[in-house]
Amino acid sequence: MLEITDLVTEFDSVKALNGITFQAKPGLITTVIGANGAGKSTLLRTISGLERPTTGSIKWFDQELTHKSVEAIVRSGIAQVPEGHAVISQLSVAENIELGGLFRRRIARGDLAIATREVYELFPILYERRNEPAGSLSGGERQMLAISRALVSRPKLLLLDEPSLGLAPLISAQIINIVNQLCRSTGLTVLLVEQNANTALAVADHGILLSLGKVVADLPAKIMIADSSLRAAYLGY
Amino acid sequence: MSKVKTHKIIGLRSTLLAIVFFIFIILLSNQFDAYNQSQLTNIATLLIAVFSITLLTGASGQISLGQGAIMAVGGYSSALLVTRLGFSMWISFILAIFISALFGLFLGLAAARLSGPYLAGTTLVMALAIPSIAVRFEGFFSGDVGLSVDYGNPPDWLTNLLGEISIEVWSLYVVLPFTAIALFAVLNLSNTRTGRTWRAVRDNEVAAALAGINIGRTKVIVFVCASGLAGLAGALYGFRGLVAPSVYPTDLSLTLLTAAVIGGLRSIGGAIFGTFAIVFLPDLIEKITKNFAIPENIGTYLPALTIGLLLLITVILNPRGAAGALEHLRHRKRH
Amino acid sequence: MNSFLTALFSGTAQGAIYALVSLGLVLVWRGAGIVNFAQMGQAMFTTYIASQLIQHNYSYWSAFVIALVSGAVLGALVDLGLMRPLTSRKNSQLLNSQSMRTTIPVIASLGILGVLKALAGILWAGEERGFPSPVAPNAIKIGSTNLAITGFDLFVIGVVFLTLVLTTIFFTKTGMGLAMRASALNPEVTRLSGIKVGSVRTLGWAISGTASSLAGLLVTPRTNLSPNTLDLLLIIGFTAAVVGGLSSLAGSVLGGFILGYVISFVNVYSAPENVFIAILAFLLLALFIRPQGILGSKEVRNV
Known part of the structure; x- marks a missing residue:
């Protein structure tokens, strides 16, 4: 289980993450959605150690990840696929x-x-x-x-940062499907950051909606996908 | 807009500072013996070259390890004008500025395409190669022997005014006005639009380009100005007695950079401090070590060791140099 | 004809040494984005160590090995003790500007150079001394005709060739070699692959230190040894690296050999005092015609 508690990450004293708390259950796909600048990528980069949090903690089962180096985090079974087909x-x-x-x-x-x-x-x-x-x-x-x-x-936990960015819909659907199958067949835990909420929520078990560095909704994906008022308020469609 | 600029170029503050500096050095020289007076002349001369580094590295972020070579260009220009063509010393100094600036233009055109380490390496190669040109074209440049030039004798009106003047004091009188003018010029430059443009290029080339600054042209202009300054310093340096390859070795370039760094690359006051430090440090070390029985070979290398360590300590602990440390202290007091 | 062969052979032998220097510079440049102007100062220092050992009746080969090892140690120390803390510090105002981030390491490396030279002077006196070679520097004879190549030239070419082969195998066939290439190309993705980029970088400094130390051992039998002997080698190595492409290991080796031939032909067909000017002219020419170098790629230079 990935447990994130009161996570704050600052850039030049601007809070990109402003007290994030949520959990991602093992063997499931949790998706983090939100508009541009909501802090989705910063969240993943903080989990993988690329950014240092100001306060708060990140735990993977009973391992404290908060101040570990990027290499140590990878070696403890957490792999990140960074944004932009890196x-x-x-x-x-x-x-x-x-x-x-x-x-x-x-x-x-x-x-x-x-x-x-x-x-x-x-x-x-x-x-x-x-x-x-x-x-x-x-x-x-x-x-x-x-x-x-x-x-x-x-990895036991896979952090995927906008895998569908810049890809044709057919291809991004194919990639998301493969990730979905992997998760179901191997018990891999997935934290999927997406701007395209529909694609992500369609495969995810759980949805986290971020806005301006805060969690504004933490719901099962099925409920989130049906909540049109939530989407209208935070995603604009 | 041009009115604002003119106002700033004739800035009162920089005029005053230059005059204060001038008077300070004169007063200081009155307290000194002949040896230290000639050291003071060295400081006044090298200071102009260190200013060129402050301008180049501190204000625009370009690094040159070859300012000594540009000094050689200035030195040879003025010495050749005087010995071969019979120019007066003063006119040869002025022309040396222009010739070195022209040289700087060519160099700048190459340098504008180069960033950081490329520029550093290329100028280092230059520092080694240019003095060797004098050896290669021996007939014209007099090879290793070099060209003998000096400051001449003080004019009658000055001796009538001040009485008998020693050669050391006269040398200082020749150099110091140039130093004061150079100080005035660099002080002004850092306060004008041009200076701000340069700093913008130093801090972030991409952002500067987006703000409409022509990066290439700015770099070339900086190089031209810095080369003019270094050339002037080289001419003054040569007229102490000799213009020859051995007067402008690679180490000279590195010494100048050291002075600029330990004083604080971005600060004109720092340049003055750094130049004083590197000129007087060897004397100081000698004075201290005289009291101890230190083997000769250690004594020879002690100044170089101290300067090297000083450079490292500056870079590690306090990359903004002495000037930065001072500012930091002042800042802390205020709070 | 004979002078042509002389130039060709001595150019190959000299070029082999320049290739090592240039390789050392490029290794550090690719890994850390720093041109290490102290590199040949380090090599001078380790060659003095070897010289001292030989004077104290150690065999040439044990001194040789110890010099190479101390080259590696010195390289790693420069990185761990100076460059890594310098480049990782973020909050200093001076380092906030782009150009200063590249300038400060250059100045630091010059500081190391100055300190090493002064230390060598203090420890081992400034006097120039000779340095032995394991092979006599006489021309090789077939029957009674002297060939244009000396046994020492062959030794140099052989040692460098072996080194280059080993380096190539290391970079293309081993995991550590892959990690080094990856760290140089994209540190973030490499860290996300669980590789300790910092340690890999230090290893780069160590290998660079070893390569330049080897260059020092191979060049001093000809030039003698003093604190300033190897300065010229740095200049030539830098030019070679720029000519070949600072971003390319193969380019740096190529550039080394090109410089070897240029200098050797200038020496034979022109005059030794033209060498400096030839180097400067060659460097400027290379920068104007192909600033990224023969085998370099363009984008790396602007990083």
Whole structure:
């Protein structure tokens, strides 16, 4: 269980997160939605350690993550797929995937090979293009690669930052579906940040609605999707 | 708008400061013996070159490790004008400014395309290569031997006015007006629109470009101004007696940078402090170590060690230099 | 014909050394965004260590190995003790400006250079001394004809070639090599992959220190050793790195060899006093024609 309590993150004394509290249950998809600037990305970046919170705490089961380094957080089983299909374009597809499991190469070499095979099965196109530079991939393929890089680290919690950003609806639906299947079949916990609330809520179990750095609604996804007044007030449609 | 600018260029404050500086140095020189008077002349000369670094690095963020080489350009220009073409010393100084500025223009055109470390490396190569040109074209530049030039003798009207003047004092009298004018110029520059434009480029090139500042042109202009200053310093430096490659070694460039850094890259007062420090520090160290039995080889390298350590300590503990530390103290008192 | 061969062979041997220096500079530049002007000061220092050991009757090879190791240690120390704290500090006002963030490390590296030179002077006197080579610097003979290449040249070329092969294997075939490339290209994604980018960066400094230390050991049998001997090598290495492309490891090696040939041909066909001017001219030419270098990519330069 991911427990976030009274989280505050500031940039030059502007509070991007202003006291966030919620929980994400294991094995489920929790989606964080909200308008531009609501603090969604900052939330994920604070969980993964890229931003330092001013106050508050982040706990993954009984592990305190709040002041750990990015590397230590990844090594404790929390992988982030950052915004904008973050892959290293000068490296090949295979190298990008290898990078994700690099820190485990001494402790779990055998499992690394299995994990790599699994992501290639999940995204066969990546296997076909494994020797090409990641920069030559299409936007959707890059997102698949970014997710694969995270998956080979065998995360227990996957933080996805706007995976559908800039992708064609069909492709983003495909990617979200794969994440959904993964969650259901392996028990992976997913925290999905999305601007496209409908797509996200359609697969999610639980919805968190952010506005101006605060949680304004914390509801089961089914209820949130039906609440048109909530959407009108905070998302504008 | 142009009215505002004119008003600021003839700023009262900078005029006063320049005059105060001038009088201060004169008074100080009266207290000194001949050796320290010539050290004071060195300070007044090198200060102009350190100002060029304050301008370049402190105001616009470009780094040059080759100001010594530009000093050489100024030195050779004026020395050649005097020895080969019979120009008067004073006119040769003025022309040296323009020739070095022209050189700075070419350099600036190359430098505008370069950022940080590229510029640093290129100017370092320049610091090494330019003095060697004098050796290469020995017939014209007199090679390693160099060109002998000096400040000459004080004119009669001055000796009539002040009585007999030693050569050390006369040297100071030649250099000091230029230093005061340079001080006046850099003080003004930092307060005008131009100065603000430069600082904007230093702080954030992208933002400056978005605000409509022509980054390339600004960098070139800064380089031209700084080169003119360094060239003037080089000319004055050479007329102490000799213009030769050994007078403008690579270490000179690094010494100038050190002075600017330990004083505070962004501050003109800091430049003055830093220059005093690097000129008098070796003397001070010698005075202290004379009382101890320190082997000669250690004594030789002690000033270099101290200056290197000072540079490191400044960068680590207080990158804004002595001037920054002072400001910090003042700030704390007020609260 | 014979002078052409002389220029070619000595150019290869010199170029091999320049390639090491340039490689060292590029390693640190890619990893940390810093051009380390103290690099050859570090190498000078470790070569003095080797020289001292040899004077105290250690064998050449044990001194050689110890110098390389101390090169690595010194490189790592510079990063851990100075560069890392300098670049990680965020709140200092001076470092808030873009250009100052690149300027301050340059100044810091010059400070290290000054301190190392002064320390070497204090510890081992300023006098120039010779440095031995394991191979006699005589021309190789076949029958009675002297070839244009010396045994020492061959030794240098062999050692550097081996080093380059090992470096290539390290970067392309090992996980640590991949981690180093990734950290240089995109530190954030690399950290999110669980890799300690800071440690990887320190390793880069260590490898760079080793490479330049090796360059010092290989060049001083010819130039002798003094606190200032290796300054020129830094200048040449920097030019080589710019010519080849500061962002490219392969480019830096290529640039080293190009500079080797340029300098060697200027030496043979023109005059030694033209070398400095040739370097400056070559550098300016490279900057005007292809500022990103032969193998460099454009975007990296503006970061």
